[in-house]
Amino acid sequence: MDVFLTNEFQFQSLTYALAEGLLLFDQEGILRYLNMEAERLLGWNAAKDIGVRSFKDLFDPAQISQEECCFFQSSLISSEPVKAKEKEILRSDGTNISALVITSPILKDDLMLGCAVVVKQDISERLTIQNELLRQEELYRDMFENMSSAVVIFEPINNGENFICTALNQTAERVENIPRQQGIGALITELFPMIKELGVWDLVLEVYRTGEKRHFPAVYYNNPRCSGWSEGVIYKLATGNIVFLYDDVTHRKLNEKALWQEKERAEVTLASIGDGVITTDVLGNITYLNPVAETITGWNGQEAVGLRIEQVFDICSESAETALVQPVRQCLREHKVITVTNPAMIRQRHSQQYFHIEVSVAPMRDREETVVGAVLVFRDVTEKRTLLYRLTHQANHDSLTDLPNRLLFKDRLQLAILQACRRQEKIAVFFVNMDDFKLINDTYGHEVGDTILCQIAERLQKALRPDDTVARQGGDEFLILLPELSSEQQAAQIARKLLKALNSPFQIGDQETYISASLGIALYPVDGEEPEVLIQHADVAMYQVKAEGRNHYHFYTEALNERLSERLKLQNEMRRALKNNEFFLEYQPQYCLKNGRICGIEALVRWRHQERGILYPGKFIPLAEENGLILPLGEWVLRSACTQNKLWQDLGYPPVSIAVNLSPRQFRQKDLIGKITRILDDTGLEPHWLELEITESLSMEDVELSSEILRKMKSMGIRLSIDDFGTGFSSLSYLSRFSLDTLKIDRSFISSLSEYADKQAIVLTIIQLAKNLGLKVIAEGVESPDQLDFLSKKDCDVVQGFLLAKPIPVGDIRPYFAFELKDLILKDFMKPAAIKTAK
Incomplete structure (x- = not known):
C-alpha cells in the first residue's frame, strides 16, 4: 500500500465513504487494496483477498469475450484511463451483478505502478428499467409497424397552421402507396391531397384545438397515387402531435355495395314475383311480408312485423274450414322443409274472403347451420283451381247439354257395379238413339237441332230418379244408368216412361215437331259385368229396336250379340275383300x-x-x-x-x-x-x-x-x-x-x-x-x-x-x-x- 500512497491512513479515510467500490491492482494485476463498498459489492474480504485475488477474478469467464478480456488487461499497462463500461462482475458467491467498471492507471514520476478500478454502485435495477423501456419501445415499434390499421403521425408547425409527417407505419405506406422516406417530412396536404375536399381538414384543426378525439366516416379518395375508401379516428398526443389511425375499408364498402345491390335485387324480386313470402324468427314471429303476402293476408308489413304467424297467416282446410297444423311451427320444430299437400285456404283479414293456396315452408339457417327462422312461400291458386274445376267439368261433361259425357258415365257405372256387387242388386244401362234426327238438322239447321237436343236431355232427366245418370254419348245418342233396380220389370217401366216423355211435341218457333227414340237395355250382372260390355250390349239392343220399327225398347239377348258379331265380322271381311279383289x-x-x-x-x-x-x-x-x-x-x-x-x-x-x-x-x-x-x-x-x-x-x-x-x-x-x-x-x-x-x-x-x-x-x-x-x-x-x-x-x-x-x-x-x-x-x-x- 505504501507504494501508492505516503499516508495510508489518509487514503483509507478518503476512500472509506466512497459510494463506489475501489480496487487497486499492481502492475502484475494482483489486488493491493479494496474499500468497504468493493467488499460489499464483490463479497470479497480485504484480509483474505489482498495479495491473493487478481484483476481477472473480477469477471466471469463465461460472460466475457477474449476481446473484452484483452481490453481490460491493456488498462494495466496503459497510461490512458479507460472509459466507463457496463459489465457483469463476478461475486465471490458465484453470482453476477451489473456494474459500471472504470479503470485508471496509477503513475508515479511517469512510472506505471498499476491501475485503479472503480466499480460504481449496482446498476442492475437501472439496467432492468432501461431494458424494460427498450423492450417496451421495441414492442411499440413492432406494434406500430405491424398494425393492420394505417398510422400516420404529424407534428404541428406554425402554431398548428400546418402539419408535417414525422412517422408512418408499413400499412400507411401500402395504403397511401408512398415509401416512408418520401412520406416523412411531407406536409399533411401532400400526404393526403384530398383532405380538404373530403371535409377531414376541419376535423384535424378541431382535434388540435380541443384535444378531443374525432371519428371520420368512410370517405372515398382518388389521387394520383391511389384510390379507395378509408375510415378511422384522429387524436392528439400529449406532445401535441396529431395521429391518424385509419383503415382501408375499400373491400368492406364494395361488399356493402354488393350486399346492398343483392338486397335491392331481393327486394325487387320479392316485390315482383307472384308468390306471397313471409319470414319469421325462430319463435315464429313475423319479420317480413312482401307485397303479394300483404295483399292476400290483408296485413300491412309494418303492422305485421312482430306478430305471431297465426295472427297473420290464418290457414285452414279447404273441405271443412278447420284449422290445419301451422306449417311454420312444424318447420321450426322439425327443422325441415314442409309442404302442405292437402287443399288449403287462407282467410283475408278485412274482407274475410277465402283464397285457395299452395304452401311451402323452409328453415333459415346461419353460418353455423343453426335455424334462425323460417321462410313461408305461398301462392293464390283460386283462379287455377276454378279453371281446373272448369276444365275437369268440361272433360267430364258434354259441352252442349252439360250432361255427363261417356267418360264420366263409365266412371259412375263402374262405381255402381261395385256397389251392386256388394248389395246383390241389379243395374240397367239404357242406350237411347233418336229416330231420324238427321231430318231435323237437315230441315231446320244444326242450331235448332242443338236446341232440341238440350230439350231432350232435360226431359230425360225429369223422367228419372235423382240418383240416376243421363249422359250424352254424342250426336243424338244418350246413355242412362239406373242403379239399385229390384227387377227387369222396373227397368221396362222406366223405359216406357222415357218414351212417353219424348212423345210430346217439341216446339220450334211457331211450329211443333215430333221425335221418337229407340232404346236398348242391358242389365247387370245378366248381360255383363264390365262398363264397356254393358254399354255395348245396350247398343246392340238399340239397333234391334231400329230394325223392328223404332220408337220402342228392347232388352239385350245373346242372339242379338251373335248377329252383331256376324255383322262386324262381315264388315272386316268386306274391307279385306276390297283389297284382295274378291268382288x-x-x-x-x-x-x-x-x-x-x-x-x-x-x-x-x-x-x-x-x-x-x-x-x-x-x-x-x-x-x-x-x-x-x-x-x-x-x-x-x-x-x-x-x-x-x-x-x-x-x-x-x-x-x-x-x-x-x-x-x-x-x-x-x-x-x-x-x-x-x-x-x-x-x-x-x-x-x-x-x-x-x-x-x-x-x-x-x-x-x-x-x-x-x-x-x-x-x-x-x-x-x-x-x-x-x-x-x-x-x-x-x-x-x-x-x-x-x-x-x-x-x-x-x-x-x-x-x-x-x-x-x-x-x-x-x-x-x-x-x-x-x-x-x-x-x-x-x-x-x-x-x-x-x-x-x-x-x-x-x-x-x-x-x-x-x-x-x-x-x-x-x-x-x-x-x-x-x-x-x-x-x-x-x-x-x-x-x-x-x-x-
Missing part, C-alpha cells in the same frame, strides 16, 4: 219388246267369299251402306262396268247402255259428278252409253238437291232411271221435275201379274204414267211367258228377267248380243248345248 260383276241383258233385240245390260256386283262362296248384294250392300264401304265399292263397280262396256264396243259388239245402281250414300257424296266424269274420261266410254239407276225414295229425300244432281248428269249425256218404282211415295209434281229417261217397275209387281188383278192395274198405271211423261219403261223380274205377253200387249218398252237371261259372268254374255227375244224364250236355249251352239 266381281255379273251382267243381266235387257231386251226391247218392239224389235226383240238386246238394248241394255245391268251390271250386278257379287262377292266371291273365301269361306262362304258367292254372296249376293242383299247380304252385304246394306252393311256397306252403313259403314261407308259402299263408296269405294260403288266406284269400283261403276269403273268396272264402264270399262267392260267400252271393251265390248271395241270388240265390235252392238253398242248398248250399261246400267249401274247408285246407292243413297253414293248419291249424297259431294264429288259424285267429278268421280263419274273422271271414270268416263279414264275408260273412254261415251256418257250416253251409261245409265245410272237411283231409288225412288232417295230422289225424294231432298228434291232440290236431287234435281240439281240429276240435271248435271243429264247435261253430261248420262241416261237416268228410277229403280224399283212404285215401292215408294213419289210425288208426281216432283217426278216431273227430274231429268229422267226411264222408270223401272219393281219385280214385286211383275211376279204376281197373273194372280192379282190389282197388280196388273198398278203396272198398267205405271206404264201409262211413264208414257205421259215421255219416259221409257223397264219391267224387271220377268220369269214367265205370260208375264212377257202381258207386258208386250200393254206397251212396255224393255224387259229383263230369268225368262230371258239370268245374271251371268262376263265370259258368257257374248252370245246374247246375237240372239233375239224370240230365240231366248225357246225351251232348249237355256240348256248348255244350246248356248254352246249359239257361241
